[in-house]
Amino acid sequence: MxxxxxxxxxxxxxxxxxxxxxxxxxxxxxxxxxxxxxxxAPLSDTRGDPARMERAQGLVAKHQCGSCHNADFSGHDQIPRIRAQREEYLVAALKGYKSNTRAGYDPAMSEVAQPLSDEEILDLAYYMAHQ
Ligand code: HEC
Structure with a gap:
């Protein structure tokens, strides 16, 4: 909504x-x-490439994605579900927050995305799409 x-x-x-x-x-x-x-809820192929999944897991822990989106990334209230979303959509969303072309209803994601490199964004989107 x-x-x-x-x-x-x-x-x-x-x-x-x-x-x-x-x-x-x-x-x-x-x-x-x-x-x-x-x-x-969407279903996904959870067999991600182990090396990419592990790299992303480190980023998830470092940036505490689960503290807002729930440990299983299912979201709650105004925090969206990010697990099993389309990978391309997740990349676009994260890049949009980073470049400030996608406004959120609060600045949380803009702050989270600022330090992420393009490669980290690709790994995070891959990981979330494979949950
Ligand atoms: C401080 C809380 C917080 C943290 C930490 C956080 N998020 Fe978010 N996230 C939000 C909020 C709030 C929104 C909704 C913002 C909006 O209105 O667009 C959101 C939206 C998103 C979206 C857009 C989803 C959609 O359906 O459009 C993605 C993707 C996302 N977050 C990924 C991540 C990832 C990956 C991490 C960790 C690197 C992370 N978030 C960490 C609060 C957080």
């Missing part, structure tokens, strides 16, 4: 979602958010 709100208010620019959300009421945002949240 928060993400739809950011699209509607053009606080997060991601066409075509800004146009799609433009005419939605607060009730619409709630209904769509509830509907999507009730879908079954």
């Amino acid at each position: 928060t993400q739809l709100y950011l699209f509607r208010e053009k606080q997060r620019i991601a066409e075509p979602m800004n146009d799609m959300a433009a005419g939605l009421s607060d009730d619409d945002l709630r209904t769509i958010g509830d509907t999507i949240a009730a879908l079954p």
